[in-house]
Amino acid sequence: MSTEATDRGEEAVTRKLKIWRGDVTSGGLVDFEVQTEPGMVVLDAVLEIQRSQAPDLAVRWNCKAAKCGSCGAEVNGRPSLMCKTRLDHLAADEPITVEPLQAFPVIRDLVTDVSWNYEVNKKIAPFTPKPDAEWLIGQEDTDRMSEFRKCIECFMCQDVCHVLRDHGLFSRYYGPRFMIRLASLEMHPLDGLDRIEMIGDEAGIGLCNITKCCTEVCPEGIHITDNGIIPLKERLVDRRYDPVMKILQRGRRNNRRKPTPEDLGPDSRVS
Numbered sequence: 276m277s278t279e280a281t282d283r284g285e286e287a288v289t290r291k292l293k294i295w296r297g298d299v300t301s302g303g304l305v306d307f308e309v310q311t312e313p314g315m316v317v318l319d320a321v322l323e324i325q326r327s328q329a330p331d332l333a334v335r336w337n338c339k340a341a342k343c344g345s346c347g348a349e350v351n352g353r354p355s356l357m358c359k360t361r362l363d364h365l366a367a368d369e370p371i372t373v374e375p376l377q378a379f380p381v382i383r384d385l386v387t388d389v390s391w392n393y394e395v396n397k398k399i400a401p402f403t404p405k406p407d408a409e410w411l412i413g414q415e416d417t418d419r420m421s422e423f424r425k426c427i428e429c430f431m432c433q434d435v436c437h438v439l440r441d442h443g444l445f446s447r448y449y450g451p452r453f454m455i456r457l458a459s460l461e462m463h464p465l466d467g468l469d470r471i472e473m474i475g476d477e478a479g480i481g482l483c484n485i486t487k488c489c490t491e492v493c494p495e496g497i498h499i500t501d502n503g504i505i506p507l508k509e510r511l512v513d514r515r516y517d518p519v520m521k522i523l524q525r526g527r528r529n530n531r532r533k534p535t536p537e538d539l540g541p542d543s544r545v546s
């Protein structure tokens with residue numbers, strides 16, 4: 276790291292980055308040096324490298340405000356939004372490594388193919404109001420839904436989940452992002468579908484062993500495990516293994532029905 280003064284009198288610092296470059300056939304870390312200024316984030320440094328040294332460097336970004344979810348990468352081995360990760364929060368005396376999300380197939384450089392997530396999303400029936408829904412919702416329910424709906428679909432929780440990343444069980448587990456979507460629907464007081472069985476079967480919630488890695492990387496601070504996955508697991512266990520709770524659940528949920536293929540509709544992304 277070397278320093279010099281910028282035109283504004285601030286301290287410019289030269290930082291070393293190791294950026295993964297390659298495609299599905301091969302690739303590796305490539306060294307770069309870039310002059311940085313106070314306040315810059317990793318995305319700024321990567322875009323400066325793209326501008327000045329590597330115009331064909333592939334990187335996905337959009338809002339630069341931590342809201343579109345598209346700039347997720349592994350910065351020093353940790354899934355992070357590049358636009359939210361300040362350079363001065365990373366050790367100054369070591370190179371910064373920037374790699375694509377490891378759980379998904381790489382397309383080129385820092386860009387991965389996350390389309391599997393959109394296919395999973397299509398398997399979840401959107402909000403389907405109860406036929407007799409009274410359109411009143413308590414503040415507590417609203418607050419709970421608001422937390423889940425903060426998701427920006429960065430898929431970093433999917434990236435870090437060992438069920439997907441290490442064990443590759445993409446056909447058996449929907450992953451934490453979709454547990455959150457299912458929780459927002461299952462806990463919606465006006466939703467008319469009973470999703471508990473599909474959460475246990477097709478969505479594979481039993482494969483989650485509550486390591487909480489997903490919660491740790493969520494840039495929106497959603498309590499994925501404590502507020503989403505654990506309550507869903509409890510509902511499933513009550514249904515399947517507790518005869519008293521099963522009867523109580525039936526009483527509370529008698530105006531909910533099982534989802535059918537027709538419930539998926541033409542655009543199941545709308546929830």
Ligand code: SF4
Binds near residue numbers: 489
């Ligand atoms: S808590 Fe569950 S969903 Fe989250 S990372 Fe761990 S296994 Fe995956």
Ligand code: SF4
Binds near residue numbers: 427
């Ligand atoms: S739950 Fe959090 S980490 Fe997962 S996709 Fe949504 S915003 Fe990203």
Ligand code: FES
Binds near residue numbers: 339343345346356357
């Ligand atoms: S560019 Fe939109 S979240 Fe980073």
